[in-house]
Amino acid sequence: MRQDRFLKACRREPVDATPIWLMRQAGRYLPEYREIRSRHGFLEMCKTPELAAEVTLQPVRRFDLDAAILFADILLPLEGMGIGLEFAKNEGPVIHNPVRSAGDVAQLRVIEPERDVPYVLEAVRAVRRELASRVPLIGFSGAPFTLASYLVEGGGSRDYALCKRAMWEDPLAWHELMHKLAVVVERYLKAQVAAGAQAVQVFDSWVGALAPEDYREFVLPHSRYVMESLRGQGVPVIHFANNASTLLELVREAGGDVFGVDWRIDLDEAWRRIGHGVAIQGNLDPAALLAPPEVIEQKARGILERAAGRPGHIFNLGHGILKETPVEHVAALVDSVHRHSRREDARDRA
Numbered sequence: 001m002r003q004d005r006f007l008k009a010c011r012r013e014p015v016d017a018t019p020i021w022l023m024r025q026a027g028r029y030l031p032e033y034r035e036i037r038s039r040h041g042f043l044e045m046c047k048t049p050e051l052a053a054e055v056t057l058q059p060v061r062r063f064d065l066d067a068a069i070l071f072a073d074i075l076l077p078l079e080g081m082g083i084g085l086e087f088a089k090n091e092g093p094v095i096h097n098p099v100r101s102a103g104d105v106a107q108l109r110v111i112e113p114e115r116d117v118p119y120v121l122e123a124v125r126a127v128r129r130e131l132a133s134r135v136p137l138i139g140f141s142g143a144p145f146t147l148a149s150y151l152v153e154g155g156g157s158r159d160y161a162l163c164k165r166a167m168w169e170d171p172l173a174w175h176e177l178m179h180k181l182a183v184v185v186e187r188y189l190k191a192q193v194a195a196g197a198q199a200v201q202v203f204d205s206w207v208g209a210l211a212p213e214d215y216r217e218f219v220l221p222h223s224r225y226v227m228e229s230l231r232g233q234g235v236p237v238i239h240f241a242n243n244a245s246t247l248l249e250l251v252r253e254a255g256g257d258v259f260g261v262d263w264r265i266d267l268d269e270a271w272r273r274i275g276h277g278v279a280i281q282g283n284l285d286p287a288a289l290l291a292p293p294e295v296i297e298q299k300a301r302g303i304l305e306r307a308a309g310r311p312g313h314i315f316n317l318g319h320g321i322l323k324e325t326p327v328e329h330v331a332a333l334v335d336s337v338h339r340h341s342r343r344e345d346a347r348d349r350a
Contacts, residue, residue, distance in 0.1 A: 010236035012312035018341035019066035024320030053126035074142030080116025098154035102173035113191035128196035139197030143204035144181040178222040201238040208243025227255030262318030268306040279312035
């Protein structure tokens with residue numbers, strides 16, 4: 001049943017235990033990842049299917065996780081749009097030609113995934129071949145707003161002031177930018193599904209910087225376009241909006257099959273506001289994995305108690321694993337979630 005646990009939970013079907021996977025589970029906290037990273041640049045790893053597949057599989061080999069998530073970066077599709085992208089040491093992503101005007105928006109191309117990101121699709125195929133039927137593979141993309149934030153800001157930001165100014169000063173250009181990005185996300189995710197991804201997650205990592213009225217006007221229509229375009233693909237769509245407790249009802253309106261929530265709101269309260277007719281994913285604070293194992297177990301049990309055994313809960317962090325996280329603490333969390341959520345009827349069958 002393990003290979004079906006995650007997908008069944010996405011569909012709100014009964015499971016033998018709560019499934020768990022972790023955002024950024026393939027990453028810098030793993031020594032085997034650091035060994036590969038010491039020999040290869042980050043973009044080189046993303047663009048080499050064999051390396052991306054190997055990194056994707058590392059945490060699944062080490063832990064009893066219920067899903068794999070593809071190793072890639074949300075900004076990879078931007079290069080095919082005509083954007084100069086670099087990952088500078090200790091600085092993160094740098095956009096060399098930021099989008100600051102209607103003319104800049106007009107020059108952006110809409111990608112053809114098989115032409116512009118073939119390495120991502122080949123990595124999906126390679127992982128699926130290796131995983132066989134062990135656990136499902138999750139593909140992903142950044143959401144239109146999060147991609148736009150990098151394009152306009154030129155990299156990461158604390159306040160997203162340039163984005164906000166862009167949407168307020170020239171709404172027509174902003175909506176044109178967001179529509180192009182929505183089409184890019186649609187094509188990118190459909191291509192991942194065609195290559196073998198069995199679920200997809202849309203990361204709106206920085207949308208929590210917006211006021212509800214601005215989300216409603218400048219973001220929601222484009223996120224809804226993505227979600228509606230993915231209907232009929234036959235895979236669950238996870239909509240993760242980070243730091244978005246003030247936006248939950250609007251995020252629900254935008255759509256999705258599963259809604260990821262962060263740790264800034266109790267899981268049961270978030271589920272009540274989103275509505276119990278959908279699945280929910282979350283929501284341990286990633287920093288909790290730096291705590292002693294007994295504290296990790298206590299916090300995991302608290303989240304499971306708030307889920308109250310209702311169908312449709314997928315355990316995850318509220319954002320990505322911190323690089324300082326001890327490997328043994330991840331193992332303790334995975335074991336704790338499965339152990340404390342295992343259904344009585346499943347124990348009886350065992």
